[in-house]
Amino acid sequence: MFEPFTLKDIAKALGLSTSTVSRALRDTHEISAETKKIVLEYAQKINYKPNPNALSLKERRSKSIGVIVSEVANHYFSQAINGIESIAYDKGYHVIITQTHESYEREKINIQHLASRSVDGLLVSLSAETSDTSHLQSLHKRGLQMVFFDRVAEDIETHKITANNEKGAFEATEYLIRQGYKKIAHLTSSDHLSISIERLNGYKKALEQHGLPFNPHYLKYCPHGGMFYDEVENAVKELMNLSDRPDAVFVAGDRLSVGCLVVFKNLNIQVPKDMAITGFSNSDVLDLMHPPLTAVRQPAFEMGQIATDMLIRLIESRYPVYEFEKKVLDTSLLIR
Amino acid sequence: MFEPFTLKDIAKALGLSTSTVSRALRDTHEISAETKKIVLEYAQKINYKPNPNALSLKERRSKSIGVIVSEVANHYFSQAINGIESIAYDKGYHVIITQTHESYEREKINIQHLASRSVDGLLVSLSAETSDTSHLQSLHKRGLQMVFFDRVAEDIETHKITANNEKGAFEATEYLIRQGYKKIAHLTSSDHLSISIERLNGYKKALEQHGLPFNPHYLKYCPHGGMFYDEVENAVKELMNLSDRPDAVFVAGDRLSVGCLVVFKNLNIQVPKDMAITGFSNSDVLDLMHPPLTAVRQPAFEMGQIATDMLIRLIESRYPVYEFEKKVLDTSLLIR
């Protein structure tokens, strides 16, 4: 059994009381310089670290924040996590990452676990399956701080940070239009996600502004955000089998964009001859993709940083906060 | 402030003592069925969850395991993490993921933080910078259970799980040889990593077995495992500037392989005309890569599962374990 050293161990070894040791280690002014020195040196020698569980229990906070994302393998999220870590680390917070794999059940379980006391706040990006947010609502009402990023819950009042999904989608769609495509399909994640709604709006606006009709048959949802290959393949097949077949597709998600390219490859759909494509993606190897992907990139790292900063400010605020920010960051269109 | 419900809250509301409530919740036989029912229903209603910090403090274990990897954005690691979670989850353990970003300092800090009490055991894959493992040694000696996967510490006696790196490297190199390449370079991570050593051995063996000389100028190290673009570009440039320029390269790492393809693209090196390539990679979109990459794939998910199973068995073992396994799993060569 691993038995880390405790204050008591130090106190016993040095013939002091635990409180003296505690104070010495935290450099209180009421301890003699000499005692401090002795204690500090000994603690150093045995590499003493305070028990975080005891600290959390005492202080009623854990100096850690929980992160809920769908998948770390998603480039957007892995970059956002790096941003989260960079800020949290600076401010002395530990980061606990959990994945939902786009499952509502998993999301509930993870959040419950994190909330029950081990974290001071939550950074949440909803799973594709989640439409009911009451599990978050109730925790939020009881005072657990949370900040949403990317996939936000509209009905929970707190800070939110998203990319300008509508504008990003608009630009991507418009890019296809300017290339001469007129029959542009839209492949997206589950219909209740905030990002899906915003991106759909941008897509529709671009069509409208350029006098193109919105064809409902050109809109395909993947309720699991492309977690399953079949989901994507079926959607693509349905598009290809339409009598009035689309000549381009705008894809609204990182995993989905890549998944779509794989499907094209497997179905032997030539890009851009049979079908042109643009899509949201934060992949760092877009240059290597074949077929090429003109992509909408979100400032993931920065979004993670801002979300974390917001959350830690909420956590550390001495007064209740009633004014909440909704921050929207611009995307960029990487043309290929 | 978020104030979760406690046993005391329940006890007060129901006019019972905390110990009765505690026993009722954990279904002890010495509590009357009726009391149990009342307590359980009330707990359900307020959605009571025990404070994990208090539990950890009491039981001196946290039912959580720490994972140390270089980067979750690395495909090998994100897949391994999924394997880890799948087992941990089943056995009621929580998983805390930390990233070293290939930095020795960061590794030390993360491990200290995890070890100081919040986790019952560690799943470790060393950072590229790490050559001194004394920070792990001392914790291990004091009884903290750990299992290594992928990048193992040879000098720490515990369970280890790796891919058959030597064989994988052998096959990849041999594949190039059979394709007719005779001047095969080797691009690898830092020289002290176990995986680098094993993969280098496989590379050398393949050369030897096919009567090709080992040319030390063809061996290039990237001490940061390709974390920095320049590191990879410089290595590739050096290879290209050799008077006796190699015609192929075998790359020993996930991030490095992808990085290498990017460099080729940017330097306008044609594959396979100017340079053929094979490399370790667990990317799930290899099919989309251009230039194509014939890749050695590790059974990442399975390795994560096995490592976790080993660790939990160590943690839960009632007797000290002195016999340690070194499990080696076969890689597969995906030809493109």
Next chain:
DNA sequence: GTGAAAGCGCTAACAT
């Protein structure tokens, strides 16, 4: 069948 009390490691109010 239930309650009171001690203790996990730590800090802070209260002695001295």
Next chain:
DNA sequence: ATGTTAGCGCTTTCAC
């Protein structure tokens, strides 16, 4: 300047 004590939330003797 240092020691004693209580309490954070929980489980677990030990009483009754």
